[in-house]
Amino acid sequence: MKLSKTEQVALISVVVTLGLTLLKFGFYLLTGSVALLADAVHSFTDTFTSILVFLGIKISKRKTASFPYGLYKVENMVSLFISFAIFYAGYEIVREAVAHPSGAINLPIVAAAAAAISTVVSYGLSVYKLKAGKKFNSPSLIADGHHSRSDALSSIVVLVGVLTGFDRIAALIIVFFVIKAGVRPFIDSLKVLLDASIDPETLLKVKDILKSDPRVVKVKSLKGRNSGSFKFIEAVIELKAHSFEEAHEVSEKLERAVKREIPNVDEILIHYEPVSRAHCRYAIPVVNENGTRLSEHLSSAPFFVLVDVDGEQVKNRKVIANPYAKLERHKGPMVAKMLAKNDVDCVIVSSEPPGGVKFILEGMGIELIIAHVDMVEDALKFALKEAQRTGSHE
Numbered sequence: 001m002k003l004s005k006t007e008q009v010a011l012i013s014v015v016v017t018l019g020l021t022l023l024k025f026g027f028y029l030l031t032g033s034v035a036l037l038a039d040a041v042h043s044f045t046d047t048f049t050s051i052l053v054f055l056g057i058k059i060s061k062r063k064t065a066s067f068p069y070g071l072y073k074v075e076n077m078v079s080l081f082i083s084f085a086i087f088y089a090g091y092e093i094v095r096e097a098v099a100h101p102s103g104a105i106n107l108p109i110v111a112a113a114a115a116a117i118s119t120v121v122s123y124g125l126s127v128y129k130l131k132a133g134k135k136f137n138s139p140s141l142i143a144d145g146h147h148s149r150s151d152a153l154s155s156i157v158v159l160v161g162v163l164t165g166f167d168r169i170a171a172l173i174i175v176f177f178v179i180k181a182g183v184r185p186f187i188d189s190l191k192v193l194l195d196a197s198i199d200p201e202t203l204l205k206v207k208d209i210l211k212s213d214p215r216v217v218k219v220k221s222l223k224g225r226n227s228g229s230f231k232f233i234e235a236v237i238e239l240k241a242h243s244f245e246e247a248h249e250v251s252e253k254l255e256r257a258v259k260r261e262i263p264n265v266d267e268i269l270i271h272y273e274p275v276s277r278a279h280c281r282y283a284i285p286v287v288n289e290n291g292t293r294l295s296e297h298l299s300s301a302p303f304f305v306l307v308d309v310d311g312e313q314v315k316n317r318k319v320i321a322n323p324y325a326k327l328e329r330h331k332g333p334m335v336a337k338m339l340a341k342n343d344v345d346c347v348i349v350s351s352e353p354p355g356g357v358k359f360i361l362e363g364m365g366i367e368l369i370i371a372h373v374d375m376v377e378d379a380l381k382f383a384l385k386e387a388q389r390t391g392s393h394e
């Protein structure tokens, strides 16, 4: 049987708590300290809690036909259970303090030594589990780490008890910390079980990754939830793509990027919608500043006419100069960048431009329409007719 790192940590915790049980029980027999006996019983129940953590981690890794989203939340259920165990530990301390075991103890120094060893071991175990739990993002290990910390605190109460009779004030102060240790796993596990959102920083990071592709116009909705060690994320994006295949390709690329850059993402689902073309900005390469006649070339056209169309109505029209028209090399990418900066959605040309330009434009989410006409008015008419025919500009 090959164990994962988190399973190993959980198993070590089982062995250590069982060892603590035996140690405390042995020293109870030796000294007759009722406080040590109570602590031994507590450690015995902790052994079962640790077994539960181990089983929880093991079960949570399963994905079956009846649990297609995985059983990750088993870990959160275990955490919730552990938070109750911590609260119970707090109750035990109070009871101990009130009951005030007054029976005579043999060898109080020996009993104190046992309590001191237990304190150190429990604290060490808590550090170990918290560290591994955070490293491997295991909520049940983190909860159990908090639990062991509360155990270390209750052992301090035993220590003070056997040395000084009983210090009720020490007990009450410690109960405060024990309850505090239980509140975190309680709230955290309830939140995950109720599908609370993942943290806003992670969502912001995901949004940045989605927006890194220039074809993504808008992130319309973004939500995510935790499940055990993992995150599930859903996004709706508005995409400037020219085909179903391209849209699919973009969303797959983004899904991979999110999985690569955000740790512990089990699944990210990107739903894409075409950009709504109610408002659309066309760019048409023209030969002069009047902006009436199309240029035969795209990147070396001296001017561009920019036309805003709302539905079927032309709203705005302006002519901009092309500062890269006379460039010897690389003018294709420069012009494409300039058009993208001017929020151009479509470029209308008279004839098919050289292959490279088309790909550069598409990469920036700009559609290329080939109109086979010479006049700007005809080119616009052609584009609007195309838009009507297809419902969009696809």
Ligand SMILES: [Zn+2]
Pocket (backbone or CB within 6 Å): 042, 043, 046, 085, 089, 147, 148, 150, 151
């Ligand atoms: Zn405990």
